[in-house]
Amino acid sequence: MERLLQYVFDGLSFGAIYALLALGLVVVFRGTGHLNFAQGEMAMFCTFVIWQINDWGVPLVFAVLIGMLFGFLLGAGTEATVIRSVAKKSPGGVFVVSIALFLGLNSLASMIWDRSEGYTMKSLFPNKPEDFVRILGAEWRYKYIGVLIVALALMGMLFLLFSKTKFGLAMRSVASNPESARLVGVPSGLVLAASWGIAASMGALSGALVGGINGQITPSLMFTVFIYASAAATLGGLDSPGGAVIAGLLIGVGEQLAAGFAPGWIGQDLKLSVALISIFVVLLVKPSGLFGSLKVERV
Amino acid sequence: MSLLKATGLRASYGQVDVLLGIDIEVNEGEMVVVLGANGAGKTTTMRAISGTIPRSGSVIYDGHDIVSQSAESIVRSGIAHVPQGRGTFSELTVEENLRIGAYVRKDSIESDIARWYKTFPRLEERKNQRAGSLSGGEQQMLAIARALMSRPRLLLCDEPSLGLAPLITQELFTVLKSLNQQDGLSVLLVEQNANLALKVASKVYLLETGQVVASGTAEAIAGDERIRKAYLGG
Numbered sequence A: 001m002e003r004l005l006q007y008v009f010d011g012l013s014f015g016a017i018y019a020l021l022a023l024g025l026v027v028v029f030r031g032t033g034h035l036n037f038a039q040g041e042m043a044m045f046c047t048f049v050i051w052q053i054n055d056w057g058v059p060l061v062f063a064v065l066i067g068m069l070f071g072f073l074l075g076a077g078t079e080a081t082v083i084r085s086v087a088k089k090s091p092g093g094v095f096v097v098s099i100a101l102f103l104g105l106n107s108l109a110s111m112i113w114d115r116s117e118g119y120t121m122k123s124l125f126p127n128k129p130e131d132f133v134r135i136l137g138a139e140w141r142y143k144y145i146g147v148l149i150v151a152l153a154l155m156g157m158l159f160l161l162f163s164k165t166k167f168g169l170a171m172r173s174v175a176s177n178p179e180s181a182r183l184v185g186v187p188s189g190l191v192l193a194a195s196w197g198i199a200a201s202m203g204a205l206s207g208a209l210v211g212g213i214n215g216q217i218t219p220s221l222m223f224t225v226f227i228y229a230s231a232a233a234t235l236g237g238l239d240s241p242g243g244a245v246i247a248g249l250l251i252g253v254g255e256q257l258a259a260g261f262a263p264g265w266i267g268q269d270l271k272l273s274v275a276l277i278s279i280f281v282v283l284l285v286k287p288s289g290l291f292g293s294l295k296v297e298r299v
Numbered sequence B: 001m002s003l004l005k006a007t008g009l010r011a012s013y014g015q016v017d018v019l020l021g022i023d024i025e026v027n028e029g030e031m032v033v034v035l036g037a038n039g040a041g042k043t044t045t046m047r048a049i050s051g052t053i054p055r056s057g058s059v060i061y062d063g064h065d066i067v068s069q070s071a072e073s074i075v076r077s078g079i080a081h082v083p084q085g086r087g088t089f090s091e092l093t094v095e096e097n098l099r100i101g102a103y104v105r106k107d108s109i110e111s112d113i114a115r116w117y118k119t120f121p122r123l124e125e126r127k128n129q130r131a132g133s134l135s136g137g138e139q140q141m142l143a144i145a146r147a148l149m150s151r152p153r154l155l156l157c158d159e160p161s162l163g164l165a166p167l168i169t170q171e172l173f174t175v176l177k178s179l180n181q182q183d184g185l186s187v188l189l190v191e192q193n194a195n196l197a198l199k200v201a202s203k204v205y206l207l208e209t210g211q212v213v214a215s216g217t218a219e220a221i222a223g224d225e226r227i228r229k230a231y232l233g234g
Helices: A002-032 A039-055 A060-089 A091-112 A142-164 A166-176 A178-183 A188-214 A223-236 A241-261 A267-285 B042-050 B071-076 B094-101 B110-119 B121-125 B136-148 B166-182 B194-200 B218-223 B225-231
Strands: A132-135 A138-141 B002-013 B016-027 B031-036 B055-061 B079-082 B154-158 B186-190 B203-208 B211-217
Touching: A002 A039, A002 A060, A002 A138, A002 A142, A002 A166, A002 A188, A002 A223, A002 A241, A039 A060, A039 A091, A039 A188, A039 A223, A060 A091, A060 A188, A132 A142, A138 A142, A142 A166, A142 A188, A142 A241, A166 A178, A166 A188, A166 B094, A178 A188, A178 B071, A188 A223, A223 A241, A223 A267, A241 A267, B002 B042, B002 B186, B016 B031, B016 B042, B016 B055, B016 B186, B016 B203, B016 B211, B031 B042, B031 B166, B031 B194, B042 B055, B042 B071, B042 B079, B042 B154, B042 B186, B071 B079, B079 B136, B094 B110, B094 B136, B110 B121, B110 B136, B121 B136, B136 B154, B136 B166, B166 B186, B166 B194, B194 B218, B203 B218, B211 B218, B218 B225
Parallel strands: B031 B186, B031 B203, B079 B154, B154 B186
Antiparallel strands: A132 A138, B002 B016, B002 B055, B203 B211
């Protein structure tokens, strides 16, 4: 029982991080129909920026906020320059460009922050050995609770933005029918740049949270996180923000349970495969993902 | 008084020239209809005016040349375009479709929503449904109401009757006619159903392969033997 609860607690926190990054993927996909393969590396790069600013003496909380702003500009700038000019000419080209960004950002980070053993990243939350609450025998560490709360709060804000604001409505209209969005006067370029900005900004936060949990960062920080996030986005349905969040949490918990309850034959090494195989099975049965929508239109 | 005057309007898709220099004029408060066979350039004319495709020539609207303006700023200046095939946002609810229609406005839009619900009661009944689940006729009503949410002075309406039952078409045309006559809205209408269009329009342009081949009052066109034979089915 304690073990089960323990895995669920840990899984929820990791899952919340996957959900953040997955939500970024979904926001971009809904706006432009593209998967941004550089999403994870953008997050990693922003995390290093956050580390750097923190290292210069700025308190971590502010460093994270500045890093998120940097992420917004990085994402929006990338869309407005390289992505948009390529997307007009060849949709497949966007795929190549995002792979190039992936590699480019990774090399750039390795060049600037070149210590091979990585850099020590502080956690946003209390992280001494005694910083935990005990619930039914399981330890819930403050840093995990903090991660869960911050991630869920940001996602909640994002859902309010989508559903309650004029800007959110404009974003959804561009996603639904770009041609009609222009006809009603929505500046679709601005909206798409902002979607990429928001996605990258959430990535920056997820990177800072992962870094804080791991206690140290290297340029490969987001590799597995990105794989889990892509899996969550696919499992939830690429066009469903709510689906991405739920799938992210499910994958986080599932990963901990698989690794924890079958340490002998799954363990830490195979847990990634378990996640991917279960997604494969779900997609066989439900091709648009758990919560994704098939386009339905009467004529 | 001239509200819209297109002169020598040209447009092409890639290498293919579709509009070869079109002259069209819509006066304030007028309902003008564009007739023509498939491929004559009717839809392209509408898109060239609303700025959704590259075009050249001159389009004077309300005293300003808008031929090089973006689609967004053309909506802002008071031209709303109901595209062919309706172009509703299927994933958004009916009410959200109306709200986004008023995107360019800063003032309160609640009274406008109420007004179009009154005009189209079926939209109010379905206000929380996704637009994609509406019938074709309801979607056309929604498309028109959405365009009107921007409070346009000129409404471009591209084949509203396409694929609709005669009764629904009749209903839509009654609404369009009353908007034109009661509210003084200027309308530029593309329509395949020439007999219907001639009943509501005051002026007619006849398009053939990207050019205006005839124009005149609705009575004159309806009375022209040659045109009757070619376009109105005897």
